[in-house]
Amino acid sequence: MTPDLERAGAEALDRTDPLARYRDRFVVDDPTRLYLDGNSLGRLSIATRSRLAAAVDEWGARLVEGWHDWIELPARVGDRLAAIVVGAQPGEVLVADSVTVNLFKLAHAAADVRSGPIVTDAGNFPTDRYVLDGVARQRGRAYVEAPSIGDAVDAAAGGVLCLSLVDYRSGALLDLAAITAATDALVIWDLSHAAGAVEIDLAPAELAVGCTYKYLNAGPGAPGFLYVRRDLQPRLRSPIQGWFAQRDQFAMGAGFDPVDGIERFAAGTPPILATLALDASLDLFEDAGMGPIAAKGRALTDLAVRLADAWLMPFGFVLGSPRDAERRGSHVALRHPDAWRVTRALIERAGVVPDFRQPDILRLGLAPLTTSFTDVWDGLDRLRGLVERGEHLELPPKPTRVT
């Protein structure tokens, strides 16, 4: 084994990692369990735990009076998310609803101003495909699931295009500026696997949605966010005419008359506790900076790729992610015909938590703030030992409901 693939190499990377100290700011219930699924549900930070406890007390003490402050929270935390994570301007990001609902809103709004087809790529995340198909159906519009990103861009001329900036399976990172410039379609970017993992500059982008429970550590079911570039806001309308988008909301007026800014894309009562959890989490991202966070993501995934090349390829694994770190998010896909059983065996027998994605992908999510280089080394070492011994073959072959 070359020296840089020995455990000492990973330990040396940890010693010089400028972000290593952030691990101690997260709850680690079981230090022997290697958590490599931060791209599915991020860890709980200690600050978020305290903030949630304080928020619950505030609810108890202030009751309905709390709304005087809470009502502005989705836009206020949206502004922080814009500045710290996604490279947008104040007034362009709103924390609201789920990714699914936000995509529904923006797809309808975009289809109001583009008459062409509604398009995505066949590999896009299921909820994106289902929502876009449904929106097209509701509007009597053509819906296209293109076989590749390039085909999707071509097919979307004059219409609405939705792409994931980081692919949920392969981790492939697209060139947002180049694709946006190459099409006259309105592009809705799904940032779910990108926000908190890679540096994002939304300035050229028109529309985007994303989630906060993965790399942004806001907790299970935490709200999503949506971005609408400021110059487009007056021209776009949400298909959900909810009272939180209404001008002078508490006048309880007769007809729907949406406010001018990003809050015109709000719908109903926002989830305050989860939004406060996100607010606390953003403090850590602000402190660490997305530049260093993304650089560590590239280094962690590089180490995983090198170890997989050296140790796992002889056992039938194939790299399912781009080799070039600049073209990757912060997770690595390893493909294997028995990936489901390997994933379960890792969780149940080796104390390593990755996840499985159909049809044959074991995903290693390497959240930069909470994953060390030795976690990566140990995780892949345990994986190698497990397949060497053939332990996964002792498990039943069928996936469970949550993978």
Ligand SMILES: Cc1ncc(COP(=O)(O)O)c(C=O)c1O
């Ligand atoms: C790329 C992508 N888009 C959308 C979603 C769905 O988000 P939600 O369940 O918050 O609507 C996910 C969830 O993992 C995702 O990975």
